[in-house]
Amino acid sequence: MTEETRIRELVDAGVDGELSPEEERELNAMRQDRADVEAWYLEASALANSISTMAVVEPPEGLKDRILDSLPSRVEAEQAASQPRQTTARSGSAFDALIDSVRGLLSPAPAFRLAVAFLAGVAVTSLFTIGPLSQFDVGQDAVGTIGAAPGQVTDVAPVTTPIDGQGFVGAVALRRTDGTVSLALEGRASRPVSIEIVVLSVIHAQDQFEQIRIVADGDVAREFTFDVPQDAGAEEARFRVTLAPRTSQAQAVEVAI
Amino acid sequence: MADDLVLVTRCLQGDQRAYGDLIDRYQKPIFNVARRTLKDDRDAEDVTQTVFMKAWEHLADFNPRYKFFSWIYRIAVNESINAAKRRRPVESIDSRVDQPMDRSASRFAENDTDREIQFGLLQLSPEDRALVLLKHFEGFSYADIGYIMDISDKTVKSRLYTARQRLRAVLERERSTTDD
Numbered sequence: 001m002t003e004e005t006r007i008r009e010l011v012d013a014g015v016d017g018e019l020s021p022e023e024e025r026e027l028n029a030m031r032q033d034r035a036d037v038e039a040w041y042l043e044a045s046a047l048a049n050s051i052s053t054m055a056v057v058e059p060p061e062g063l064k065d066r067i068l069d070s071l072p073s074r075v076e077a078e079q080a081a082s083q084p085r086q087t088t089a090r091s092g093s094a095f096d097a098l099i100d101s102v103r104g105l106l107s108p109a110p111a112f113r114l115a116v117a118f119l120a121g122v123a124v125t126s127l128f129t130i131g132p133l134s135q136f137d138v139g140q141d142a143v144g145t146i147g148a149a150p151g152q153v154t155d156v157a158p159v160t161t162p163i164d165g166q167g168f169v170g171a172v173a174l175r176r177t178d179g180t181v182s183l184a185l186e187g188r189a190s191r192p193v194s195i196e197i198v199v200l201s202v203i204h205a206q207d208q209f210e211q212i213r214i215v216a217d218g219d220v221a222r223e224f225t226f227d228v229p230q231d232a233g234a235e236e237a238r239f240r241v242t243l244a245p246r247t248s249q250a251q252a253v254e255v256a257i
Numbered sequence: 258m259a260d261d262l263v264l265v266t267r268c269l270q271g272d273q274r275a276y277g278d279l280i281d282r283y284q285k286p287i288f289n290v291a292r293r294t295l296k297d298d299r300d301a302e303d304v305t306q307t308v309f310m311k312a313w314e315h316l317a318d319f320n321p322r323y324k325f326f327s328w329i330y331r332i333a334v335n336e337s338i339n340a341a342k343r344r345r346p347v348e349s350i351d352s353r354v355d356q357p358m359d360r361s362a363s364r365f366a367e368n369d370t371d372r373e374i375q376f377g378l379l380q381l382s383p384e385d386r387a388l389v390l391l392k393h394f395e396g397f398s399y400a401d402i403g404y405i406m407d408i409s410d411k412t413v414k415s416r417l418y419t420a421r422q423r424l425r426a427v428l429e430r431e432r433s434t435t436d437d
Contacts, residue, residue, distance in 0.1 A: 009418045016392060018399050018414065047421065047428075050374050051393035059288040060302050064280045067309045074271045077314040222299070 008040055015044045066217050168216065184223040189216040261325035268316055280309055283326060286395060287333045293390050294337040296379055304340050308333045323404060330395075331405045334387050341383035377427040385420035392417055 001009075007030065013019050014027045030037040071077070170187010259267075259278065267275035287308055292301035312319075312329050319328055378386050384406075391397045391405060399413040406413070 005418075008422075009414065012418050012421060013414055016399070016417070043425075044421075047425065048393050050370055051378075051389065052396070054293070054371050054374060054394065056285070056289050057292065059284045059305065060298070063284060063288070063302060063305060064277060067280055067284075067306050068273055068277055070306070070310065071273060071276065071313050074269065077316070222303075 007037060011037065011040045011044050014041065015048050062217075069217075168220075170220065184221075186221045187216075188219050191217065262321055265316060265319055265321075265325060268313070276309075276313060279325070279329075283329055284309070286326075287329065290330075290333060290387075290390050290395065291337045291340075293375070293378065293394065294334075294383060294386055295341050296375075300340055304333070304336045308336050311336070324401075327397075327401050327404055330391075330397075331407075334391070334405055338383040338387055341386075373428060373431060376431065377424045380427045381420055381423055385416070385423065388413070388417050389420050389424065 010019070010023060010027050010030075014024065019027060027037075027041075031041055032038075168187055168189045170185065259275075261279065261282075264275045264279050268279070284305060288301055288305045291304040291308075292298060295301050295304065308329065311332050315332075319325065378389065381389065388402065388406065391402045397405065399410045399417075402408075402413045402417075403410045408416070
């Protein structure tokens with residue numbers, strides 16, 4: 001660290017009010033003796049003041065009610081909290097059943113295919129013994145797996161499929177571009193619904209999950225972009241959307257291109 | 258007005274009205290830091306909702322030796338940083354074009370200085386942006402920031418210095434461009 005850097009750090013910390021008494025004495029002495037240090041101090045103070053006085057806005061109206069409406073009971077919340085949100089290197093028949101069911105929707109061979117399937121019944125039930133999805137209520141949540149993208153494909157046009165259920169009407173689109181997978185969600189929620197999106201990547205034979213949750217009420221238009229390290233051997237990316245609160249009917253919709 | 262710990266205790270007994278009081282108390286700062294980190298109101302709203310949902314789920318894990326505000330802020334910062342790394346605004350599913358940020362049209366800015374600072378902040382990494390916002394927008398101490406960001410006080414000091422140096426460089430570059 002150069003002497004100038006040390007003094008500038010001292011100046012910043014002084015403006016932050018984070019100096020020891022000894023450091024404060026040192027800084028004050030330098031500010032009196034050196035015009036450059038005094039200039040740094042004034043500049044740092046001005047910067048701090050500019051940031052601290054940026055406009056503060058009110059949260060959207062009804063945000064509190066939407067949060068409260070979507071809260072599970074304490075018992076459900078603690079059950080959810082006890083489940084792992086991320087997992088790696090998981091294997092097992094339940095997961096394999098999912099993979100196989102999705103693969104079954106994909107015709108073999110072409111450079112790239114996307115399949116969209118909303119799975120219902122026993123096949124869905126078996127998913128919930130694993131990983132981050134285990135918090136969901138198997139029998140009542142609607143679950144969809146939205147496509148699979150081979151890791152070596154660099155650019156694929158989006159495929160769009162509808163969602164209609166659980167109080168949400170809209171569509172999701174999946175697109176693969178170089179190094180990223182994008183999932184777009186658009187639609188309208190007729191009541192507050194919780195939408196869970198889980199991204200599964202298989203990287204070096206390790207399953208890796210990312211999880212997003214949106215509480216939607218009204219119009220929704222979002223895009224989520226995930227980096228997929230192709231050079232790290234990413235093989236596939238899958239998405240699942242879960243909508244809650246619950247209804248008794250899961251959909252069975254299949255779209256493949 | 259009940260203090261946070263009392264409200265947390267009532268929440269753990271299942272009292273959602275108590276949680277409503279905590280939301281009243283903290284939704285504004287959390288929404289604002291998410292908004293500044295994400296540059297998108299809707300994403301900030303999503304993050305705010307997610308933060309309070311996660312906090313509700315994990316309330317039993319809250320350690321009362323820390324301030325509730327710091328604890329929920331820790332969740333908020335992590336959510337904001339993660340969201341900033343993976344989210345992009347979208348106009349519609351089929352008409353997505355990645356656009357460079359229009360710095361002149363930042364709708365978060367109330368005046369030129371605000372616009373300039375906002376533009377500069379958006380040039381920082383999400384982590385550095387969060388550090389600067391926690392210090393100057395929220396007024397947290399190094400110790401609080403260290404807890405929220407899960408780094409040492411010393412690291413807070415050095416990373417804040419580096420982040421502000423980057424911010425200064427961006428602002429100087431912008432000012433010289435404007436002067437030209």
